[in-house]
Amino acid sequence: xxxxxxxxxxxxxxxxxxxxxxxxxxxxxxxxxxxxxxxxxxxxxxxxxxxxxxxxxxxxxxxxxxxxxxxxxxxxxxxxxxxxxxxxxxxxxxxxxxxxxxxxxxxxxxxxxxxxxxxxxxxxxxxxxxxxxxxxxxxxxxxxxxxxxxxxxxxxxxxxxxxxxxxxxxxxxxxxxxxxxxxxxxxxxxxxxxxxxxxxxxxxxxxxxxxxxxxxxxxxxxxxxxxxxxxxxxxxxxxxxxxxxxxxxxxxxxxxxxxxxxxxxxxxxx
Amino acid sequence: xxxxxxxxxxxxxxxxxxxxxxxxxxxxxxxxxxxxxxxxxxxxxxxxxxxxxxxxxxxxxxxxxxxxxxxxxx
Amino acid sequence: xxxxxxxxxxxxxxxxxxxxxxxxxxxxxxxxxxxxxxxxxxxxxxxxxxxxxxxxxxxxxxxxxxxxxxxxxxxxxxxxxxxxxxxxxxxxxxxxxxxxxxxxxxxxxxxxxxxxxxxxxxxxxxxxxxxxxxxxxxxxxxxxxxxxxxxxxxxxxxxxxxxxxxxxxxxxxxxxxxxxxxxxxxxxxxxxxxxxxxxxxxxxxxxxxxxxxxxxxxxxxxxxx
Numbered sequence: 001x002x003x004x005x006x007x008x009x010x011x012x013x014x015x016x017x018x019x020x021x022x023x024x025x026x027x028x029x030x031x032x033x034x035x036x037x038x039x040x041x042x043x044x045x046x047x048x049x050x051x052x053x054x055x056x057x058x059x060x061x062x063x064x065x066x067x068x069x070x071x072x073x074x075x076x077x078x079x080x081x082x083x084x085x086x087x088x089x090x091x092x093x094x095x096x097x098x099x100x101x102x103x104x105x106x107x108x109x110x111x112x113x114x115x116x117x118x119x120x121x122x123x124x125x126x127x128x129x130x131x132x133x134x135x136x137x138x139x140x141x142x143x144x145x146x147x148x149x150x151x152x153x154x155x156x157x158x159x160x161x162x163x164x165x166x167x168x169x170x171x172x173x174x175x176x177x178x179x180x181x182x183x184x185x186x187x188x189x190x191x192x193x194x195x196x197x198x199x200x201x202x203x204x205x206x207x208x209x210x211x212x213x214x215x216x217x218x219x220x221x222x223x224x225x226x227x228x229x230x231x232x233x234x235x236x237x238x239x240x241x242x243x244x245x246x247x248x249x250x251x252x253x254x255x256x257x258x259x260x261x262x263x264x265x266x267x268x269x270x
Numbered sequence: 271x272x273x274x275x276x277x278x279x280x281x282x283x284x285x286x287x288x289x290x291x292x293x294x295x296x297x298x299x300x301x302x303x304x305x306x307x308x309x310x311x312x313x314x315x316x317x318x319x320x321x322x323x324x325x326x327x328x329x330x331x332x333x334x335x336x337x338x339x340x341x342x343x344x
Numbered sequence: 345x346x347x348x349x350x351x352x353x354x355x356x357x358x359x360x361x362x363x364x365x366x367x368x369x370x371x372x373x374x375x376x377x378x379x380x381x382x383x384x385x386x387x388x389x390x391x392x393x394x395x396x397x398x399x400x401x402x403x404x405x406x407x408x409x410x411x412x413x414x415x416x417x418x419x420x421x422x423x424x425x426x427x428x429x430x431x432x433x434x435x436x437x438x439x440x441x442x443x444x445x446x447x448x449x450x451x452x453x454x455x456x457x458x459x460x461x462x463x464x465x466x467x468x469x470x471x472x473x474x475x476x477x478x479x480x481x482x483x484x485x486x487x488x489x490x491x492x493x494x495x496x497x498x499x500x501x502x503x504x505x506x507x508x509x510x511x512x513x514x515x516x517x518x519x520x521x522x523x524x525x526x527x528x529x530x531x532x533x534x535x536x537x538x539x540x541x542x543x544x545x546x547x548x549x550x551x552x553x554x555x556x557x558x559x560x561x562x563x564x565x566x567x568x569x
Contacts (some may be wrong), residue, residue, distance in 0.1 A: 146280060161284065164407070164554050165291045166400035172288070286456075290550040292393070294452045297520075299396050302558035303414040304351060304438065306430060 012099040013041075013106055016049040016081045017259065020121050023089025025049070030084050033077045041103050043110035045119055049085055050106055053099075082259045090124035092117060093259040095264075120264050127225050128258035129263055132198055132238060133211075134191045134220035136244070141249035142183040149186075153179055190248055191220035193239045201234045202226045206262050219250065223262040346371075346380040349402050350556070351413040351438050354378065361405045363398045371424055376438050379406060380427070383420075391417055403556045411446040413438060414556040441561050447511045447527050448505055449554035453537055454520045455492055456548040457539045467534075486511065489518035492547050496521055499540045503533045508559045518547075522559040530554060 014033060019025065024047060027038045035050040078096050085091035098108060109115065136142065147154040156175050160168045199205035204225040211221045227233045235254060242252040352358075354377050358368045362381050371378040379402075384391050399417045406412045407541070421427040431438070500523060501507050509521035525533050534551055542550040 055475040147281075157284070161287070164404040165295060165552060166402075167399055169289075169397045170401060278558070287550055287552060290454050290456075291552045294454065294520075294552050294555070295396060295400055298414070298555060298558035299400060299417045300391075300560070301416060303416045303556075304441075304561045306348060306415055306419050 004188075010055055011052055012055050013102050014051045014053050015094045015098040015106065015109075016051070016078065017091040017093045018046055018048050018110065018117055018121070019084055019085055019091050020089055020118075020125075020255075021045045021047050025087055025091075027081075027084060030081055031076045031077055032081050038081065041106040041110070043107045044114060045229070046114060046121075047108045048106050048110055049081065049091075049167070050103070063089045070143040086128070086257055086259055090121050091259045092120055092264055093261055112212065124225075124260050124263065126228050127260070127263075128228055128231070128257035129260045130202075130224050130226055130234065130254060131208075131258060132194075132220065132222050132224065133253040133255075134187075134194060134219055134241075134250050135214065135216040135218055135253060136187065136249055137216055137251040138249035139183070139217075141247060142187065143179050145248050146179050146186060150182060153182065186248060187219045188248060190245050190250060192201060194245070195220060195222055197237055197241065198222065198224055198234070200228065201237045206265055208262070216251075223258075225260065225263045345383045345426055346423065347383060348415045348419045348421065348427070349377050349379045349381070349399065350406055350415055351442070352379055352406055353410055353442055356406065357409050358406070363402070368402070371427060372433075373435060373436045374429050376431065376442065378427055378431060380421075389480055406538060407449070407554075407556050411442045411448075412556045413441055413445070414558050445524070445557045445560060446540055448524050448557065448560075449527055449530065450557045450559060451504075451523045451525050451530065451533060451553040452520065452551070452555060453500065453523065454550045455489075455496065455518050455552060456516060457492070457518055457546065485518075492544065493519040493521065495544060496540065496549065500533065500536060503529055503536060506560055513563045520546060522555075524560045527554075 014036065021042060024040065030038065032038050032051045034053055036053040038049060038051050041048045041050050075096060082091055082093050100109065147157055153175065160172055163171065202224040206223045208221045208223055211218055238252050238254045354372065356377060358370045358379055360367065362368045365380060369380050370381060371380060396417055403414050404413055425549035467488060493509055493511060497509060504525050506524040507521060509519060513568050537549050537551050
């Protein structure tokens with residue numbers, strides 16, 4: 001909420017995230033947004049990671065002046081600060097480009113949300129978020145698998161050999177469409193099973209709906225909250241799935257650890 | 271050791287045949303048949319189609335070669 | 345505007361064969377029939393793969409019903425008068441070719457080989473320099489291709505009524521051959537080609553077809569390539 005004072009100020013306070021006082025990150029060597037130096041603002045058990053930035057050096061991007069180069073660099077800087085915060089313990093990530101007037105404002109913010117921030121961070125202690133995607137790396141392999149399990153489709157595939165080229169072309173297109181649909185079903189079943197196996201190895205799980213466009217088709221995009229001590233076991237499940245589903249043309253991608261973007265408000269499963 | 275099932279080679283062969291078929295089509299439909307002098311309004315793009323077809327073809331031959339049992343990695 | 349597909353014999357069934365179920369028109373030209381579709385304006389000048397396959401599909405459907413002289417894609421006439429004017433003088437020739445291709449189909453045999461680089465010439469052979477070496481290599485490649493093509497023709501021509509083949513300039517596809525084959529010998533022909541490939545061992549023979557006789561309607565069948 002921008003007050004007239006913010007609009008006139010020459011310096012503002014950029015907010016990265018909130019951590020617990022006994023889990024302070026080491027911030028040496030991390031470049032923040034616009035290379036502004038990082039510091040802490042504390043209020044009781046909570047500590048906010050902030051940077052004092054000159055307003056003219058940092059202007060939150062708006063839709064009209066989309067400077068993508070600046071944006072990319074800034075988002076990466078924001079992420080790398082949060083990654084560093086994640087080393088010693090959980091961090092509540094602030095939305096990119098959150099700014100307030102000054103340290104006093106930061107403290108007020110921390111006090112206002114003290115109970116919920118503290119509860120969230122304590123819940124997240126000893127846990128980290130990981131992302132798992134299943135991608136269709138080899139559509140031909142999936143098609144071949146479909147032909148192996150569907151006698152009707154493979155019979156039609158073989159029949160095409162003897163047909164004259166023009167009629168074969170049309171029949172081929174129809175067959176390819178059906179094979180693709182059957183392939184979708186096979187992949188969907190596989191990733192549902194995968195989702196559940198991964199959920200069993202974690203404390204919480206979530207299907208993510210939006211994701212960046214990829215060259216390979218995304219069949220699964222999920223986030224998991226994993227106990228740190230169980231991370232090796234979780235990773236092993238991902239590796240198993242990658243191996244088992246390779247014949248379906250699927251590959252699994254594990255990313256993380258992430259600040260718990262997706263699990264900040266989630267209560268733990270009983 | 272990678273074992274190639276007979277179906278892999280048959281599959282690759284069918285795929286190769288599909289690509290050859292396109293090249294053969296282009297070879298015929300743009301260029302052969304009875305010569306009837308009506309109006310023909312084909313752009314030079316038809317030559318490009320053949321080029322593209324042939325390039326795809328050469329890549330497929332390599333793949334087929336690799337799938338032959340005698341060429342399989344042991 | 346009439347787009348031409350093929351020349352067929354009178355009485356050939358053309359109903360409902362057009363793209364998207366459109367009607368084709370059978371235009372009688374005193375002894376032969378021109379199969380066409382009617383359009384308000386010419387087709388676009390850049391054919392899509394879809395459009396080419398549609399044209400081919402129509403030809404193949406006609407081929408089921410009787411002999412077909414395929415016309416290349418894109419030939420059109422303003423009206424029936426213009427079409428008849430073009431075809432009338434050629435009726436005897438076209439009628440003859442129709443009988444020559446009755447019950448016969450075209451099979452294509454394309455030779456595919458790995459693009460192995462030829463042995464580099466010895467230093468001693470560098471008389472004439474790199475240009476000469478390049479030409480010698482090309483000649484070597486060409487001779488290889490000729491040898492393979494000869495093997496194919498020798499083995500398969502006896503099963504065909506006629507044959508047209510040519511060497512190709514590209515590595516990977518040294519040659520291609522088109523054979524006019526009696527329909528009832530089609531399976532036998534394919535089997536023979538498979539066996540030949542096994543024997544040759546260093547080249548792939550990809551048979552495609554049956555095609556309408558594109559390569560055999562320009563000259564009398566008896567002429568050799």
